[in-house]
Amino acid sequence: MESVIRGVVVYAFLFLVFRIAGKRTLAQTSPFELVLLLIISETTQQAMVDSDHSVTNAFLLIMTLVGLSIALSIIKHRSRAASRWLEGLPVRVVRDGVWDKKVGDKMRVDESEVLTAARTKQGLERMDQIKHATVENDGTISIVPRDARSPSP
Amino acid sequence: MQAEDPSIQINENRDHQRYEWRVERIGWLVMAILLAAGLLGLLGYGAMSRSQAGAPGALSVDYDHLQRASAPSEYRFSVAPSLASDGALTLRFDQALLDEVEMQSIVPEPTQVRAGPGFTEFTFAMAPAQGSPERIEFQFQHATFGHVRGQVTAEGAAPLVIDQFVYP
Known part of the structure; x- marks a missing residue:
């Protein structure tokens, strides 16, 4: 008991x-x-x-x-x-290639961490190559790279 | 709810997220308050948990009025030698104080322990000294949590009331 x-x-x-x-x-x-x-x-x-x-x-x-x-x-x-x-819900810190500083601060995520995730997971070199970066429920950062079909805004 | 972005299928909700951040910050504040309470001894083992009962010149006890179950605890009695009669002093504990207690050691060891209805008596041999008071320490652990209240009496001294709250 x-x-x-x-x-x-x-x-x-x-x-x-x-x-x-x-x-x-x-x-x-x-x-x-x-x-x-x-x-x-x-x-x-x-x-x-x-x-x-x-x-x-x-x-x-x-x-x-x-x-x-x-x-x-x-x-x-x-x-x-x-x-x-x-x-919780996933939260995007980069949406359509734009870094959302306010959300980043709230989530305690900075640009360098997003870039690290972009390098290690997608082999990307710069922020402008990222379309979406999301802090997932487990705390990891997932990266969706910008591709040829989705030009820069 | 934020307008859905057609390029990514994601279950995002900024309104909920803002609410969640607010709850998170409140949670941090509560944790900070609890930590401060812990440092001050409001959760046991600190300056604000210590207590004393009785008159220091005759019979008194130092103890923690806020304690934790399964944690080392003690009653430190200070006894004036004049309270001893025929070289012996008897402390009578209400059973409520000893019911849910795992006694670990008593220093000095009692010469006699006697159980009665609703009380237990511990008798100690005392040297016929004058001046400095004798110290008697009961070291134990509370086996369970809750409010503990009871009296300790010795002949010739005012009864001591021990009042403790034991955290789980």
Whole structure:
């Protein structure tokens, strides 16, 4: 009983904190962010498991966490409004080749990060070669290159 | 809802996004307030969580009135040697203070522990010293969360009221 409640509370808290932190927080797996994630998981594990190291407790917690994940995916699938709030929506920081500084600032994304994504994912060299750059729900930046059929505005 | 861009099929909604950013900033503010509360000790273990009950010259106790479950906690008693009779001092704890507690150590060790209806008594041998007060420390962990309130009494001294809130 207590394990399940602990699992639900910790899941809800982590979900809330990561949602508030924004899409870009811990979205990249730089060595430092990886270490940070490991520390967070270690801290969480101690609060969740407490002193009960039994297999039954572990099974209960795993089922609680996976069950919550399934429940959330069902809610997101059934309700678009819930999905918007639980998962967020993609946000374009470059639209039709124009860098949107205001959105970039809000999303804590700068032009150099967009250019890095453009270089690594599409082999692009300059901002004017990008048609759309979008911060996706998982925090990654996706790039749609400008092609011959869509001339510069 | 922003006018759809026909060149890209994307589920974008700037109105929702603005609302979400506002909620995000409020969330940051709440986190900052909670962190400040944590630093000040309002979530336990800090300047604002410490408390004292009783008269320092006779019988008094230092404890954290805000504590956390499963975290090390203690009651630090300061006892005037004059309270001892026949070289012994007995502290009587209301059972409410010990019900959901995992006792870890008592320093110095009591010579006798006696259970009664609604209380537990700990008897300590005390040297017939004068001057500086004796210190008795109970180290324990709260097993659960919630409000804990009870009295500790010793013969010849005013009862001490211990009032704690234990966070989960």
